[in-house]
Amino acid sequence: MLQPADAPPPAPTRANAGDLAYPGARRPDRFRRVDAAGVSLAVWEWGDADAPPVLFAHGGFDFAGTYDTLAPLVADAGFRVVSWDQRGHGDSSHAELYSWEADLRDALAVLDSTGARSLPVVGHSKGGALMLQLADAQPHRVSHLVNLDGLPSARSWPDVPEHHRTRMLNGELSGWLDHRRKAATKVRRPGTIEELADRRRLMNARLSQEWLRYLVPIGAFQRPDGWRWKIDPSMRMGGFGPWRPEWSMARLPSLGMPVLCVLGLEPDSMGWGTLQEDIEANLPAGARFVPLEGIGHFVHIEQPEVIASLILETIG
């Protein structure tokens, strides 16, 4: 569905950011919309509109604004950084359906909108795994691939006895179906900026409260009763399905373009728990792998300068 009439106004761009500030952060220079087969995607750009484009894909339950510290560093090095809020996230419309295949098509719609036939792509977490699949499915559209902590590892998942697994799945299935029955009328809980930052801390335990507060006026909207995160309330963490992590990792060895894989080694609640040796065993010829000590899953938020340097060394 296209953006409904009662949708909140989009997050500010650089020109109207007002006193929204965080050290090193800069809001995008431009905002536009892309119609992806009826789903309205919010597209954000940093840097000179005529500079060569590079596509940034955010992680699950994030939005393009989480690149506000990394993207300006890449833009200032002479690139036009193009990112988008994935369907149901940020200022993109809440879709009827969500799936990996749909996210992949949405990414292609944004890629098409840049006018480039081929360009470097950067993705974090889910966005990294998505860009990996894009590079495998459409290698003629991807000149370079940068994967930021977005390589799920098969061995990192808990091994539980069969009867436990059956009982766990029973709870997951009925819980998810119950959620679907109620989700039509579900709205997110309102709160103050501080309260929304506190809630986000559950997913971003290693990130500063100042950063989490900075994200609220971007990823949330204000009504008289308070702020609410914009993300579609029908979306739910976790879940189940036939997908298994090794399917994503198995796409890595096939890639023929320059590849950079970055892994944060500190355990993190939203991380995959990926093992270094799993990545090393699947790296394509010539690919660069950089494991980072002392950094968690959100490598680009914890160390934007380090990550920008690595990206520029790869795509520059």
Added chain:
Amino acid sequence: MTVVYLQHVNTKLALHSLRDGRGSDRALLFLHGLGERTPASVPAYLDAWAGPVWGLDFTGHGASAVPAGGGYTAEILMADVDHALAHIGEATVFGRGLGAYIALLIAGGRPGLVTGAILDDGPGLAGGGPSPTSPVAVRPVKAAAEQGADPITPDGYALVELGRDVRPADYATLYVRQALQFSGLDGPISVVGVVRPPWLTAVAEETGVVSSTLPEALARYAQIERVEPPQV
């Protein structure tokens, strides 16, 4: 035939009442195959069913709404069926092709509401096979006849995505074990079709799965006195 429209989050589902019961309260829910829709009347092969007969049009099919930009998964269709069960109550579920796979999922997902799932041949039975193939990013192009103000069913995205979704054998058998452990039924799944893609071969070999003719399966589930399923 009367139609009830159900709201499944942001989409509208058409649930068809095909026939009232003829001496039994045990409902039968018909699930069509990929690209199909609920038939206009009770098919002859289900005529022996004495209870009420319902049919659900999956999202993007028949009289159900067409979502923007696809995003179909088998699990979402399972939730479509759960919305139908919320309206009908406990039912025996009969599925053709894609509907057979979804019947298996809902038998495992709502073991207390599904009194037997009957899995038959039909379009979309195999899905995308047991493991991923080369990835594609297909964007369906609508034929000229389908380009109008009103979306036409079936949705091209549904045909592409639900014809390619991966159906690993060990994923399908998880749902058999759910049905067996939590339904309180001896044989909660019946396979009556001929074609056996890998997921269905594995399902048919599981404890609690009966391979039989369709009339046998209908007769067996029709006479089950449902006892309270074990508390989870």
